[in-house]
Amino acid sequence: DTAVSQTPKYLVTQMGNDKSIKCEQNLGHDTMYWYKQDSKKFLKIMFSYNNKELIINETVPNRFSPKSPDKAHLNLHINSLELGDSAVYFCASSQDLVEGTQYFGPGTRLLVL
Amino acid sequence: KQEVTQIPAALSVPEGENLVLNCSFTDSAIYNLQWFRQDPGKGLTSLLLIQSSQREQTSGRLNASLDKSSGRSTLYIAASQPGDSATYLCAVFTGANSKLTFGKGITLSVRP
Numbered sequence: 001d002t003a004v005s006q007t008p009k010y011l012v013t014q015m016g017n018d019k020s021i022k023c024e025q026n027l028g029h030d031t032m033y034w035y036k037q038d039s040k041k042f043l044k045i046m047f048s049y050n051n052k053e054l055i056i057n058e059t060v061p062n063r064f065s066p067k068s069p070d071k072a073h074l075n076l077h078i079n080s081l082e083l084g085d086s087a088v089y090f091c092a093s094s095q096d097l098v099e100g101t102q103y104f105g106p107g108t109r110l111l112v113l
Numbered sequence: 114k115q116e117v118t119q120i121p122a123a124l125s126v127p128e129g130e131n132l133v134l135n136c137s138f139t140d141s142a143i144y145n146l147q148w149f150r151q152d153p154g155k156g157l158t159s160l161l162l163i164q165s166s167q168r169e170q171t172s173g174r175l176n177a178s179l180d181k182s183s184g185r186s187t188l189y190i191a192a193s194q195p196g197d198s199a200t201y202l203c204a205v206f207t208g209a210n211s212k213l214t215f216g217k218g219i220t221l222s223v224r225p
Contacts, residue, residue, distance in 0.1 A: 040217070045213060102213060
């Protein structure tokens with residue numbers, strides 16, 4: 001069974017559209033994250049949620065809105081997509097906020113045309 | 114602000130060689146340090162996690178060390194194999210703001 005899963009795996013869309021990426025973890029973890037990996041492969045945290053509460057919001061444009069319906073899910077909605085949003089988006093989870101290994105999903109490759 | 118540096122950005126070695134990948138970080142107030150592996154077009158796989166109170170961790174042919182006071186970690190790979198070719202990322206977890214800060218990674222190529 002996949003520990004952290006993301007859908008879709010690939011997303012190609014036009015500028016100005018709104019899209020969502022879904023993430024689910026079956027590890028029973030309390031904390032989930034969204035990361036962005038840019039074209040230079042640099043990985044940077046965007047958001048973290050602990051028990052459905054927002055903990056970190058790293059100066060991400062408010063066009064990006066995470067939503068956590070329950071502890072096992074953290075979805076990312078993006079409004080008015082821009083060319084610069086093209087990247088790979090990774091979801092991850094960890095047992096809690098303080099310590100512990102982070103487990104990553106396979107990534108969603110977003111291309112904005 | 115925590116910064117993580119991995120130098121060099123790329124490394125090519127012949128098969129069988131023992132090698133060391135370096136990682137440095139600017140703020141020694143970390144909770145733990147993780148080494149990840151990323152294959153092209155894939156997600157990240159956690160290799161080793163070292164808690165701030167530990168000096169090293171071992172898994173198979175991999176050994177990671179941590180010198181928190183000097184802000185350094187190394188990942189030692191013994192008897193490298195072509196299947197070890199990947200990008201290796203170092204990341205430090207800073208409990209104060211509960212986030213993982215990544216280096217830019219070292220892309221390793223092991224030649225048969």
